[in-house]
Amino acid sequence: MTNFSIDRRIRKIPDHLRKIVLNNGFLLFLVFILAFFLRTYKLYSDYLFEGNDAPFFILFAMGLTKSENIIVFLTQILNYQWGIMQPLFLLVNITILNLFKIKFTEYSLTFGTALLGSVGVFLIYKLTSLFRKRAALIASLFVALFTLHVGMSRNVIGSDHVAADLMMVLIISLFYVYCINGKYPWLISILLSAYTLSTGTFLGIYPLIIFIAIVANIKNFRFDGRGFIRVFLNYRVIALPILTLIFLITTYGLSSYLGVKGIGYIGHIFNRASEPGFYLFQLLSYFSANTGKIFAIYLLFGFLYGLKKLLRLEKESIFTVWALIYLLPFAFLVSPEVTVVRGYLGRGTLPLIILASIMTVDLHDYLNSVMRKLYSRMITTCIILLVMSSALANTVNVVFQTDNDTDKFYGSMSINTGTKTAGYFIREIRETRIEPEIIFTDLGIEAMRYYAGNSVIGEKNAAAQEKVNFFRLNKERIDYVIISAKNIPYFQEALNGFYESAQIYSKEKHILSIYSKNKQDSEKLETEKVDRLFDDKYGNLYSIRLNIFGQLLDDPKYEVMINKAKSIPIIGYAFKDAWQTW
Numbered sequence: 001m002t003n004f005s006i007d008r009r010i011r012k013i014p015d016h017l018r019k020i021v022l023n024n025g026f027l028l029f030l031v032f033i034l035a036f037f038l039r040t041y042k043l044y045s046d047y048l049f050e051g052n053d054a055p056f057f058i059l060f061a062m063g064l065t066k067s068e069n070i071i072v073f074l075t076q077i078l079n080y081q082w083g084i085m086q087p088l089f090l091l092v093n094i095t096i097l098n099l100f101k102i103k104f105t106e107y108s109l110t111f112g113t114a115l116l117g118s119v120g121v122f123l124i125y126k127l128t129s130l131f132r133k134r135a136a137l138i139a140s141l142f143v144a145l146f147t148l149h150v151g152m153s154r155n156v157i158g159s160d161h162v163a164a165d166l167m168m169v170l171i172i173s174l175f176y177v178y179c180i181n182g183k184y185p186w187l188i189s190i191l192l193s194a195y196t197l198s199t200g201t202f203l204g205i206y207p208l209i210i211f212i213a214i215v216a217n218i219k220n221f222r223f224d225g226r227g228f229i230r231v232f233l234n235y236r237v238i239a240l241p242i243l244t245l246i247f248l249i250t251t252y253g254l255s256s257y258l259g260v261k262g263i264g265y266i267g268h269i270f271n272r273a274s275e276p277g278f279y280l281f282q283l284l285s286y287f288s289a290n291t292g293k294i295f296a297i298y299l300l301f302g303f304l305y306g307l308k309k310l311l312r313l314e315k316e317s318i319f320t321v322w323a324l325i326y327l328l329p330f331a332f333l334v335s336p337e338v339t340v341v342r343g344y345l346g347r348g349t350l351p352l353i354i355l356a357s358i359m360t361v362d363l364h365d366y367l368n369s370v371m372r373k374l375y376s377r378m379i380t381t382c383i384i385l386l387v388m389s390s391a392l393a394n395t396v397n398v399v400f401q402t403d404n405d406t407d408k409f410y411g412s413m414s415i416n417t418g419t420k421t422a423g424y425f426i427r428e429i430r431e432t433r434i435e436p437e438i439i440f441t442d443l444g445i446e447a448m449r450y451y452a453g454n455s456v457i458g459e460k461n462a463a464a465q466e467k468v469n470f471f472r473l474n475k476e477r478i479d480y481v482i483i484s485a486k487n488i489p490y491f492q493e494a495l496n497g498f499y500e501s502a503q504i505y506s507k508e509k510h511i512l513s514i515y516s517k518n519k520q521d522s523e524k525l526e527t528e529k530v531d532r533l534f535d536d537k538y539g540n541l542y543s544i545r546l547n548i549f550g551q552l553l554d555d556p557k558y559e560v561m562i563n564k565a566k567s568i569p570i571i572g573y574a575f576k577d578a579w580q581t582w
Helices: 002-012 017-022 024-040 054-064 076-080 088-099 106-129 133-145 147-152 158-181 185-198 205-219 229-234 235-257 265-272 280-289 293-311 317-332 344-369 375-401 419-429 464-477 487-490 525-536 556-565 567-582
Strands: 439-441 447-451 455-460 480-484 499-506 507-516 522-525
Touching: 017 088, 024 106, 024 133, 076 464, 076 507, 088 106, 106 133, 106 147, 106 158, 106 344, 133 147, 133 344, 133 375, 147 158, 147 344, 147 375, 147 567, 158 344, 185 205, 185 235, 185 265, 205 317, 235 265, 280 317, 280 344, 293 317, 293 375, 344 375, 344 419, 344 507, 419 480, 419 499, 419 522, 419 525, 464 487, 480 567, 487 499, 499 525, 522 525
Parallel strands: 439 480, 499 522
Antiparallel strands: 447 455, 480 507, 499 507
């Protein structure tokens, strides 16, 4: 009776409206709107480029386009030439901004990432529909809500983390199209090469595509059966990727010749995977915290479903192998202490989302065969709503949380860093203007060192004491010091000759102190008040990091670096040119 009543109500809806509401394209558009909203909501409100890689990205963009006059800490451009960072999509982003004469701000640089992440729902839909069309909408919905994907889409570094994921989706889907009708080999080759050279990518894409070709050849899933060699080893597919691999190998060889460890993409990977162990439980805890417990359980069931498909070597097993390739290293080879695991989990989670969505459709079909369709629909709908609610709640809690004492998640608005207030104080409240200004700050610097030859050419806070030592060497040239409250005890002795000019508070919590060579009474500044003054004068989309934050780079070590690098003339000139540019 209930089923009849529901059907009767549906029939009362005008045909054209019913077709629109039940149309997959319309529903997919709504999913895109949801994804776009989550990735752009208050994107500009309190987000500054803090952390490790994000400052590198923005400084690289500024240096490449010469759009700002700024003294750059550690000359990241030198490090870039060694091949650790290849911010492909950042380059695309800043090219577009330059083309339309759009100023670099947190908002403008991050909006492109948010848009790219939102478009991902269409690509996931397309890829899933190649295997199970009815599961495609479910998969795209869960990707739209997926905490890690939302967070990485709200951060400038996500331009390449998220874009790399989407690039992989494109490669796989286009590879299928190529297997089916023999088209687009050069496009696949270009995409695979671009992915290889993108920031932070993992070369597991190669064994994954080999597995796809093998499965296609063995099972002949709607393919023309041309065989593994003709499908995968076609020169039009592998020509460019081989050249990119030669570049990576050559970079590693040259850096090894100069006595460098961990420089170059391959060396970077080898250094990361230098602590084999059993990290599975730590991986699961990260996984649960960054997806939501119910969503995590749902994805684990999807993984078990994928293992079943793998044992039978069915076409869905491709997603199982994809997940294993991208997640197993973090379970056994890469300690969570070595890298930010949650920044990479998304790559292995996307195929799990697709597997779980296909599993849901298969479960619905099974329930249809053993009970009334109404009941099977209710059960399936409840499962989807439960998982969707878990994913959304976790995203709201993790990405959009505002607790001042919690760690900052990628793209979240978790803590006011005080940099706007510091910038306003130095610009407007200071007693004298010293030109040119050199500002030393410990903000946004994490553990990393840069080498050329056997010489350290730059440090990123391997320890607080190293920052202090770096400050001591250059303190005579420094005009202002901005130190986070937690590091003030380390700097107390070194700050002799500097006087505290201001203490910055956020929600009654001391977060920064400003020191200068001018003796004056220290002021207490509250970010809630001063930030508004900054916004009124400079615009709420403009970061002080783009305008006044300069950090030190002159050091005799750079001359040593250049001399050692001249053992290979091309590299020597590259370093020299980059040094003169900065």
